[in-house]
Amino acid sequence: xxxxxxxxxxxxxxxxxxxxxxxxxxxxxxxxxxxxxxxxxxxxxxxxxxxxxxxxxxxxxxxxxxxxxxxxxxxxxxxxxxxxxxxxxxxxxxxxxxxxxxxxxxxxxxxxxxxxxxxxxxxxxxxxxxxxxxxxxxxxxxxxxxxxxxxxxxxxxxxxxxxxxxxxxxxxxxxxxxxxxxxxxxxxxxxxxxxxxxxxxxxxxxxxxxxxxxxxxxxxxxxxxxxxxxxxxxxxxxxxxxxxxxxxxxxxxxxxxxxxxxxxxxxxxxxxx
Amino acid sequence: xxxxxxxxxxxxxxxxxxxxxxxxxxxxxxxxxxxxxxxxxxxxxxxxxxxxxxxxxxxxxxxxxxxxxxxxxxxxxxxxxxxxxxxxxx
Numbered sequence: 001x002x003x004x005x006x007x008x009x010x011x012x013x014x015x016x017x018x019x020x021x022x023x024x025x026x027x028x029x030x031x032x033x034x035x036x037x038x039x040x041x042x043x044x045x046x047x048x049x050x051x052x053x054x055x056x057x058x059x060x061x062x063x064x065x066x067x068x069x070x071x072x073x074x075x076x077x078x079x080x081x082x083x084x085x086x087x088x089x090x091x092x093x094x095x096x097x098x099x100x101x102x103x104x105x106x107x108x109x110x111x112x113x114x115x116x117x118x119x120x121x122x123x124x125x126x127x128x129x130x131x132x133x134x135x136x137x138x139x140x141x142x143x144x145x146x147x148x149x150x151x152x153x154x155x156x157x158x159x160x161x162x163x164x165x166x167x168x169x170x171x172x173x174x175x176x177x178x179x180x181x182x183x184x185x186x187x188x189x190x191x192x193x194x195x196x197x198x199x200x201x202x203x204x205x206x207x208x209x210x211x212x213x214x215x216x217x218x219x220x221x222x223x224x225x226x227x228x229x230x231x232x233x234x235x236x237x238x239x240x241x242x243x244x245x246x247x248x249x250x251x252x253x254x255x256x257x258x259x260x261x262x263x264x265x266x267x268x269x270x271x272x273x
Numbered sequence: 274x275x276x277x278x279x280x281x282x283x284x285x286x287x288x289x290x291x292x293x294x295x296x297x298x299x300x301x302x303x304x305x306x307x308x309x310x311x312x313x314x315x316x317x318x319x320x321x322x323x324x325x326x327x328x329x330x331x332x333x334x335x336x337x338x339x340x341x342x343x344x345x346x347x348x349x350x351x352x353x354x355x356x357x358x359x360x361x362x363x
Binding site for chain 1: 318
C-alpha cells in the first residue's frame with residue numbers, strides 16, 4: 001500500500017478520533033464522507049472501514065475513561081440494551097418514512113439539543129448523603145475535586161434511547177450525537193460522564209456491525225488497519241485533552257459540533273453527501 | 274481487582290494487541306503474510322468491546338451482583354439477536 005495513502009488515512013483517523021474521544025462520538029460522521037469523497041471508496045466499503053475506526057476510537061477512549069470512573073459501565077450496559085433493541089427494530093422494519101424525512105427529524109433533534117446546551121446551564125442533582133442505587137461519583141481532574149451525581153428520568157431516558165437506536169439504524173447516522181445530549185439534558189448526567197459513557201457504548205454497538213462486514217469479507221484490511229492505528233493515537237490524545245477542559249467548555253464545543261453535524265445530516269438528506 | 278479495573282484492563286490489552294499486530298502487518302506490506310496478519314489484528318480489535326462486556330459479566334457474577342447480572346444477560350441476548358438479524362438481512 002502506498003505510504004502516502006497510509007499517512008493520509010492515519011491523519012484522518014487521528015483527527016476524527018480526537019473529536020470523537022472528547023465528545024463521545026464514534027467519528028463515523030467524519031470517516032464516511034472523507035473515505036468516499038477523498039479516497040474514492042464506495043459507500044459500503046466506507047461504512048465497513050469506518051466501523052473499525054469507530055471501535056478503535058471507542059476502545060482506546062473507554063480503556064482510559066473506565067479506569068478513571070468517567071465511563072459509567074452500568075449506565076452504559078443498561079442504555080445499550082434499549083439502543084440495540086431500537087436498532088434491531090429499525091433494521092427489520094421496512095422504512096415507512098422516506099430516508100430524507102428521518103434525516104430531517106434527526107437534524108431537528110440535534111439542533112434542539114445544541115440550542116438547549118448553549119442557553120441552559122448543566123443541571124446535576126447532588127445526591128443525598130446515603131447512597132442511592134443510581135448515585136455515582138467521579139473526580140473532575142480540571143477542578144481537582146470529587147463530584148457526585150444522581151441519574152434521573154431513567155425509564156423515559158431508556159425509552160428515548162430505543163427511538164434513537166431505531167432512527168440511527170434506519171439512517172446510518174451514529175447514536176453518539178443523540179445519546180450524549182439525552183444523558184446530559186434529560187437524565188442529568190454530567191457532560192464528562194455522558195460523553196465518556198457514550199464512548200464506551202459506541203464500541204459495543206459498532207462491534208455487531210463490524211463483525212458482519214468482517215466475516216463477509218467486505219472489509220478493506222489495509223484501509224481499516226491504517227484508520228484504526230490513527231484512531232488509537234487520536235484517542236490517546238483526546239483523553240489527555242479532556243483533562244484540561246471544564247464542563248462548560250465541553251458543552252459549548254459539543255453544541256457547535258452538534259450544529260455542524262446537523263448541517264451535514266441536512267446535506268445528506270438533500271443527497272449531497 | 275474491581276469490575277472497572279478489569280474491564281479497563283481487558284480493553285487496554287485488546288486494543289494494544291490488535292494495534293501492534295496491525296502495525297506489523299502494514300510494515301510487511303506487499304507480502305503474502307500481510308493480509309493474514311492484518312486480518313488477525315483487526316479481528317482482535319473488533320472483538321475487544323465484546324470481550325469487555327464478557328469480562329464485566331463474569332466480574333458481576335463473581336460479585337453476586339444479581340440485578341446487574343440480569344441486566345447484562347439481557348444485553349448479551351439482545352446482542353445475539355442483533356447479530357442473527359444482521360446476518361439474515363445481509
